[in-house]
Amino acid sequence: MAFHLALTLLKIAAVKRTKLLIARLIFSILCLSALSISTTLGDDARAGAAAPKPANDATEPKKEAPEPKKESAEPAKEDAEAKLLKLFQEEKPITNTLGTVMVWLPAGYRVAQYEVTQAQYQQIMKDNPSKFPGPQYPVDSVTLSEASEFCKKLTDGEIEDHKLPKGYSYSLPSEQQWEYYVDEADLKQSVTGYYGDRKNPENVGLFPPNKFDLYDTRGNVWDLCNDNVARGGSWRSYDDYVFIQFRYVAEPDKRYDDVGFRVVLQGESGVVQQSAPSPGK
Template sequence: MPKIFISYRRSDSEDVAGRIYDRLVAHFGHDAIFKDVDDIPFGVDFRDYLNTSLDQCQVVLAVIGKSWLMATDASGRRRLDNPADWVRLELEESLRRPDVLVVPLLVSRASLPRVDELPESLRALPYRNGAQARPDPDFHKDMNRLIVGLEQYFQQRNQPTANPSSRRDRPPRAVNLQPKRPPAVPTFSFDVVTVDAQGNITERRQAEANYHSEDLGNGIKLDLVHIPGGEFLMGSPAGEKGRSDDEGPQHRVQVPEFWMGKFPVTQAQYQAVMGENSSRFSENGSNRPVESVSWHDAVAFCEKLSELTSRDYRLPTEAEWEYACRAGTTTPFYFGPTITTELANYRGTDLTYEGNTFPGNYGQGPKGDFRQQTTEVGSFPANAFGLYDMHGNVWEWCQDVWHSSYAGAPRDGSAWLEGGNQDLRLLRGGSWAFHPTFCRAACRFLLLPDGRLDSRGFRVVWSAARTYAS
């Protein structure tokens, strides 16, 4: 009989661990799952019972929530630094056993801890292929994937071998319990330009980035660029021209690595996945961004793409979007202190509306063209990460709900889904119809999630460590 040991910390993930236990019991049976010290008879030495239980287990699920790493005891000491901590003992013993498959199971939008954040005895854990159990409505989908992966592992493990007595000395076979990471990571080259305050190009250099190409059929590809993890200052400084109060307070955010669409989703890509295209600018529009799509349409595209590829595609979080847009810069635009219509598609002419004039230039930069429509993706220079059209062309939907400031915002790059105005969703990047101040890296925009306008589109991301909620 399969035996699965669920390791979790009560202060970190008691509720979701209970849900995981219930799903596994429903599939494998009660006798196949060990979850809690409540299962230990009174008076029995926990260490002896742990060793006996692990002798019978083939799989240990290490449930990791957002406070798992830094949970402290009554004296303020980090629990993982205590050699007698039960969770540490469970995982130390599991990692020592070559016949036990240890699977990190990420819950509550948690990320795997870094190697240097763990005690020496647990530093093999981040290298183990993991899984995730996201909140509803995706919990049962993730659990189905986990159960299928475990069943495959048990089937492989139970296959007869030429020398059965050697099984205990043989490492467990690998099994894919999370969305597939692109198997090959080719690179592409691109130009990055920098401008001065007047919009003159002062530097042009060649850069390189890793990418993965998703085959959508009929010769249509969707390219993703690898975005390295890092920390950045989110929001705009008080003196930035065009700044709104909702762009502050500035705060540092740590963003894990992820993959992001090289371009906004095109009409051809949307048609290939969804079987329809309601874009206004559809004439000769296959390589233009899809537009006139609501937030719900964008979510549906991500879900359908996930089904087709076995990878969890989703909309970017607002923090991921700004981090990816800036690509290490701190200026209003990734090109520098200003922008020109030679570098992006936006309204480069003045507009007077209700007595107010919205200038077609930003700062000391020049005025320019107003194309009055979208342009083909990739028509303008990329940023230092290799992403195109992050300024202008179409506004891009993000996961987050609208908050009028960053007070209390997450610092880990996750989507801000609690509080705020639950009736509104975030967009970033500006568009062909808007003036340059709206194209700044820090500029935020809001819309009802069912709104469909010809200046709204989206791009997708993939990241095994992130969760998604709709």
């Protein structure tokens, strides 16, 4: 009886030891598994932190390349305007956009070498009122207001095209200016009726220029001045009409088939006037 009891207790103890060993083994396996999982998760986390974000990540705004700095055009523009002004301040002839040589005079302004031709008038005004058509004839049958409008349009166009400095303008001459540059041109070398009848004007520049290198300062067509006085005579003028001192007062809006004009060019500062030559034939 006692033997059987002891044997039973031994079996029970053996079972308990076996269970304990099994429990310890299971615990060890679980610990090893947990350690392996922890290591794997740590490696994944480090790998994720080091990996770059995808380029199309909506949370990261795209950084655009900076635009190259643009140099301001103002200094270049100012430099060009300064050069243009310096050119016009020089005491020498200048050719304008119509191809007209603007002759520098010692009096301090420029004057057109020729009377305004019909081709030039047509280019600016898109019209030709002349009774005697011819592209190189001086324009005729023009009123004072039309001649003044021609000067304004020529001025505005050249300033807009950066061909004329601001402050400079074309205009009709004053009588004092006309008396200065007319010079005592020889009537035999002028398009007038003084030495015989003429039927019409002639191409500008037919005869030699005067001492200022200006053509047709006497004859061809009367030259309008800015106070509506015409000077110089025309192709049909004779006797006293061709004398330098003769003044022809024209009605402002009336057209005359032997009246045209010549332009002068000057700056805002005006001109230095000099004494006019003594009147004569």
